[in-house]
Amino acid sequence: MSTTTTPGPVAPVPSAGGAEPRSSSPVGSKHPVASRRIGAIVTHLCVIIGVLLSIFPFYWLIVMSTSTTAEIFGYPPKLTFGSSFGENVRNVVASVDLLQALLNTIIVSGACALLVMFFDSLAAFAFAKFDFPGRTPLFILLIATMLVPGSLSLVPSFILMSELGWVGTLQALIVPGAANAFGIFLLRQMAAGSIPDELVESARIDGAGFFRTYWSVGVPMLRGGLAFLGIFTFITAWNDYVWPLIVLVDPQRQTLQTALQNLNSLYLTDYGMVMAGALISVVPLIGVFIIGSRHFIANIAAGAVKG
Amino acid sequence: MSTATAAPASPSAPEAASARRRRKVRERLPIYLAISPFYLLFAVFGLFPILFSIVLSFTDWDGMGDISFVGLAQYQFLLSDGRFWNAVGNTFIIWFLSTIPMLFFALVIAFLLHQNIRFTKVYRVAFFLPNVTSMVAMAIVFGSVFSDTFGLVNSALTALGLGSIPWLSTSWGIKVTIAIMVIWRFTGYNAIIYLAGLQSIPTDLYDAAKVDGANLRQVFTRVTVPMMRPIILFTVITSTIGGLSLFTEPQVLLGNSGGAGEAGMTIVLYQYNQAFTQFDFGYGSAIAWALFLIAAVFAIINWRLVSGRSDAADRTPRRKEARR
Numbered sequence: 182m183s184t185t186t187t188p189g190p191v192a193p194v195p196s197a198g199g200a201e202p203r204s205s206s207p208v209g210s211k212h213p214v215a216s217r218r219i220g221a222i223v224t225h226l227c228v229i230i231g232v233l234l235s236i237f238p239f240y241w242l243i244v245m246s247t248s249t250t251a252e253i254f255g256y257p258p259k260l261t262f263g264s265s266f267g268e269n270v271r272n273v274v275a276s277v278d279l280l281q282a283l284l285n286t287i288i289v290s291g292a293c294a295l296l297v298m299f300f301d302s303l304a305a306f307a308f309a310k311f312d313f314p315g316r317t318p319l320f321i322l323l324i325a326t327m328l329v330p331g332s333l334s335l336v337p338s339f340i341l342m343s344e345l346g347w348v349g350t351l352q353a354l355i356v357p358g359a360a361n362a363f364g365i366f367l368l369r370q371m372a373a374g375s376i377p378d379e380l381v382e383s384a385r386i387d388g389a390g391f392f393r394t395y396w397s398v399g400v401p402m403l404r405g406g407l408a409f410l411g412i413f414t415f416i417t418a419w420n421d422y423v424w425p426l427i428v429l430v431d432p433q434r435q436t437l438q439t440a441l442q443n444l445n446s447l448y449l450t451d452y453g454m455v456m457a458g459a460l461i462s463v464v465p466l467i468g469v470f471i472i473g474s475r476h477f478i479a480n481i482a483a484g485a486v487k488g
Numbered sequence: 489m490s491t492a493t494a495a496p497a498s499p500s501a502p503e504a505a506s507a508r509r510r511r512k513v514r515e516r517l518p519i520y521l522a523i524s525p526f527y528l529l530f531a532v533f534g535l536f537p538i539l540f541s542i543v544l545s546f547t548d549w550d551g552m553g554d555i556s557f558v559g560l561a562q563y564q565f566l567l568s569d570g571r572f573w574n575a576v577g578n579t580f581i582i583w584f585l586s587t588i589p590m591l592f593f594a595l596v597i598a599f600l601l602h603q604n605i606r607f608t609k610v611y612r613v614a615f616f617l618p619n620v621t622s623m624v625a626m627a628i629v630f631g632s633v634f635s636d637t638f639g640l641v642n643s644a645l646t647a648l649g650l651g652s653i654p655w656l657s658t659s660w661g662i663k664v665t666i667a668i669m670v671i672w673r674f675t676g677y678n679a680i681i682y683l684a685g686l687q688s689i690p691t692d693l694y695d696a697a698k699v700d701g702a703n704l705r706q707v708f709t710r711v712t713v714p715m716m717r718p719i720i721l722f723t724v725i726t727s728t729i730g731g732l733s734l735f736t737e738p739q740v741l742l743g744n745s746g747g748a749g750e751a752g753m754t755i756v757l758y759q760y761n762q763a764f765t766q767f768d769f770g771y772g773s774a775i776a777w778a779l780f781l782i783a784a785v786f787a788i789i790n791w792r793l794v795s796g797r798s799d800a801a802d803r804t805p806r807r808k809e810a811r812r
């Protein structure tokens with residue numbers, strides 16, 4: 182940075198900030214360390230305010246789900262945790278079958294995640310590493326399907342499910358989502374960049390067929406992408422709301438989201454209980470996210486920047 | 489077909505060629521098998537419903553009796569349906585109220601996190617958390633925070649002597665509350681994307697600008713903004729798609745009716761309402777196609793706006809590429 186030889190007026194300033202010499206920037210020449218520290222503190226403060234706003238609803242959810250309804254309605258509001266969490270949870274379990282809903286949600290999310298990981302990586306590996314007639318048009322078609330909005334097909338999908346006799350069943354949630362264009366596209370980009378052709382070629386020379394090559398070369402090389410896709414699919418399926426709301430007509434067979442909405446609309450007056458139910462529906466997911474957050478955030482961001 | 493080995497080595501042996509072709513087919517079969525699940529599922533659960541919904545939108549059907557074709561009557565009704573246009577207006581107002589602050593805050597957060605401060609990883613997780621949480625649960629939480637009678641926001645306003653605001657019973661209160669939920673949920677997501685964009689700008693670009701004597705403002709408008717433009721376009725498009733298909737927030741907050749005066753009725757909520765509480769499948773399908781048309785027009789306008797501004801801002805040779 183100091184090697185500049187331009188005769189411009191900015192050149193001789195030795196400060197590291199790179200700002201104009203007489204600007205209001207605190208990175209001046211007198212106390213560079215102190216002012217940089219002040220700048221860092223201000224930055225941290227702004228970020229922390231944002232973080233608090235981001236986190237506060239979760240904190241408030243915990244406060245409400247540990248309080249009695251009377252405490253929630255009180256003024257001034259009590260901002261600390263109460264002691265009624267156990268009672269609220271007992272009331273939830275007595276009102277709706279939230280445990281069954283939790284189990285259903287785990288089944289649906291888990292099955293979707295596993296199926297998507299398998300089918301998407303299989304297709305992605307084929308698109309990335311093998312040449313076959315129709316490869317390009319088929320891939321373009323795949324990308325085009327991503328542009329179709331889901332709300333377009335809600336009504337006919339419901340009719341289709343009722344023709345199949347799947348209304349009210351969990352496979353109505355699992356099967357349509359067992360493979361998706363987004364995951365194939367994502368993994369194809371990863372496979373094209375990270376799996377060397379030599380590896381695929383040597384597997385072929387060793388006499389391995391497509392599936393063997395996929396299993397021994399493709400899957401190990403795509404492990405990071407598969408982890409991301411699995412977590413992403415799990416979270417998306419867990420939070421899905423419109424489609425389960427339409428297709429799960431049986432009150433005995435619900436997912437967490439629809440069961441929670443039932444709880445909310447039926448027992449609106451018992452806030453403590455509804456909040457306890459909401460907390461139960463949120464906690465497992467936050468666990469999954471925090472465990473996988475490193476993979477998750479990096480891949481979300483990379484997808485946007487590269488795509 | 490495109491493989492180089494297809495050249496006939498010995499033209500006198502057509503049998504060898506056909507054997508080779510057979511082997512090729514046997515090699516390719518697993519590949520087509522591997523890509524087939526997606527296309528099969530899409531044909532059954534994607535393409536067929538879409539085609540079927542075109543047909544449905546020309547009918548009057550409640551799902552039980554006979555289907556009667558009514559031509560364009562559903563669309564004619566749609567054009568004169570005040571409730572539909574109210575929903576369109578609400579959707580756009582909420583989109584506008586949420587998207588602009590959301591993208592602004594996201595850019596600020598990304599800029600701050602880009603300052604190489606400590607704990608960035610922890611901050612990123614905290615900012616991203618709202619985006620992965622179930623919106624049903626959080627809409628219930630927001631419903632109580634903004635409650636007219638006992639909500640935290642009104643308690644705070646009362647304590648400050650400002651008087652409470654009927655958030656959930658007035659037209660603007662409802663829209664602002666929904667917009668705040670959208671902002672809360674997606675600011676962190678967009679900030680993480682902007683941050684990745686900032687990090688992907690090569691530092692030598694900044695160095696070069698500095699060598700050329702550019703000031704901070706010039707660096708921002710000539711380096712940062714042009715390099716970030718595709719990412720900003722991406723976030724505008726995703727927020728548009730998300731904003732136009734807004735459903736969970738108003739449905740959980742206000743119920744199927746969309747709240748007082750249908751002030752929180754969005755297009756998708758209205759579609760749900762018509763199709764699955766009134767069981768008017770024909771009209772529900774017509775609404776879906778109207779939404780699709782609106783979204784398509786809107787996407788084109790967005791695209792034009794963002795890439796059009798790029799032409800005016802910097803007259804670089806990239807202009808032609810941006811136009812595609």
